[in-house]
Amino acid sequence: MPAINASRQHGLLDLPALRKRAKRLLKALNNNEADEARARLRAMGLPGPDYRLADTQWLVARESGFASWPKLIAHADAVAFAARHPDFAATGEATVQHWRCGNDIERSLRVAGFSGAFQMFDDPMVMGPVPALPDDDYWATRAAFARQAFGLSARDIQQRQAIQREALARLSPDSELVLWCEADAYDQLFLVRLLASLPTVARRLELIEINRVPGIERFIGIGQLAPDLLAWLWPQRRALGENALALARQVWVAYTAADPGRWADLASQHHSVLPLLGPALARQLQELPGAEDGLSLTERLTLRILAEKGEMEAGKVFGHLMLSYEPLPYLGDRMFGALLRPLIDSLQPLLHEAPGGGWAQRVVRITALGERVLRGELNWLDLGPAERWVGGVQIVADRSPWVVSGAGRVWRR
Incomplete structure (x- = not known):
């Protein structure tokens, strides 16, 4: 077994x-x-x-x-x-830039025999402010969020951003790109961001995009695959054209807007050129406050895990979320740790955290207040939660914030 x-x-x-x-x-x-x-x-x-x-x-x-x-x-x-027969040379793989929203497959690509360049774009646009701003202001906003949420140093963030900004600036009609993506919002927003940054269709623009792999019980991401599976995926890539770029530009404008109405419209549609995009946008839309309880879907699922299973280490909560509860897994462990903080640090907390160790080892439990919010008896927005952002939407509890129904309809509260 x-x-x-x-x-x-x-x-x-x-x-x-x-x-x-x-x-x-x-x-x-x-x-x-x-x-x-x-x-x-x-x-x-x-x-x-x-x-x-x-x-x-x-x-x-x-x-x-x-x-x-x-x-x-x-x-x-x-x-x-x-x-055994990757056929990389025949397909010109050595001249390609492999783009990915993290470094989780770089080593496996090399083990499998890939020799093209590798480019990582790991800005987690599923979290924090992603507003429509001039380029320098946008990156400064993202840097401030990364410092606050993940405790990264200003130097580290500056170095990461410099590499990514330079790579985006080098994109041109002569670029040869293969993009590796999954179905979740983290990956699909990376895909949209990159495509929207292209001035025109590159000489070679191909996509490897999957939402399942035969034989895998719970497919979470390409990074979990053995190197041989990456060679198997290689022939499944497909070319993208101007229609994909046009859609990406629409989605990027919608996601960075202060009003999520257009985003909700795009999330409800099937997009044949990027078929995994609609469901990912719909899932990310559920990170807005829920109309009934004021919780994002991630917050709601976290409270549900603790209500059903009892107190446990935060890292184990993350494991349950990824393996059983989350319908479209998109979070990394540090991202989940950052999302826990507002539930713990609020003046009226929904979670209690025991001291000691790193965040993943600290035992957390749902508070009595958290149980009431989870049952829908109270709305989290009425309890003074901290300001937060989803895409370009700023959520301030006492300023008529946008809320979302389970069916994906949005309105101001």
Whole structure:
């Protein structure tokens, strides 16, 4: 079982281990053991009592996230073939800039045999003010937020921003770009930001964009994939054109606006050129205060975890959020730690934090006030929460802030 569980995290299937598991299951069934497996086989329409190896292989395939054993084998073969025959030279990969919203795949790209340049753009635009401002003012605003939220030094922020600003300034019609993205708001906003920065369609502009990988139980991000899976993804890239740039410019203007109305409109639409964008915008829209309780969706889910499971270390709360509760995971651990602070540090806190250790090791619990807000008996906006931003929308509790319904409709409170 450990090999199966591991493969469902990084996507690289261990076929020998899976074959052995199917044989062990068959032997156990023939010895009138493995009652749980027998029940699952019956639920699959195989009542028994006699079973064949093909039956237990089917069960193992279903456990691994595939509809059948042949489909599991076909996927494993495709990944292995791509790893053995990456065809990087034939596709001109060496001249490409690989753009990503973090450095989580740079090493794996090199291990897999990629040789193009790597460019990271890691500004977390899902958090803090992202207002429509002149360029220098915009970056200064983002720098101030990074210092406050993450405790980064001014020098560190300046160095990071200088690299990113220079990389954006170098984008031109002669650029050769391949963008690696997932379905969540962190990645989709990176995609929008980059595309909106292009003066025109680059000579080579391609996108690798995924929201699931066969065989992975809970796909969170490209960074969790084994290097061979990156080689398998490479042939799946697709070219982008002027329509993608035009959409990105619309979305960037909408996301940085003080009024989220246009953002909400775009979030409710399907965009065939960037099909994962609408759901990501809709999920990010839920970071505005909820109309019923004044909480962002992340805040609401955090309170729900603690109400249902009891007090625990903050790092474990983050684990539950990412693995079970969050519908479209987008947060890093430090980002989550920063989002906890207003719930803890408020004059009327919704969470209590025990002292000691780093933030992830500190035990947190929901307060009685937090339970009332979670139940909808009180609205967080009536309890004086700190000012915060979502995109270009400033949220000040006593200034008729924008709120959002579960269905994505926005209005001033």
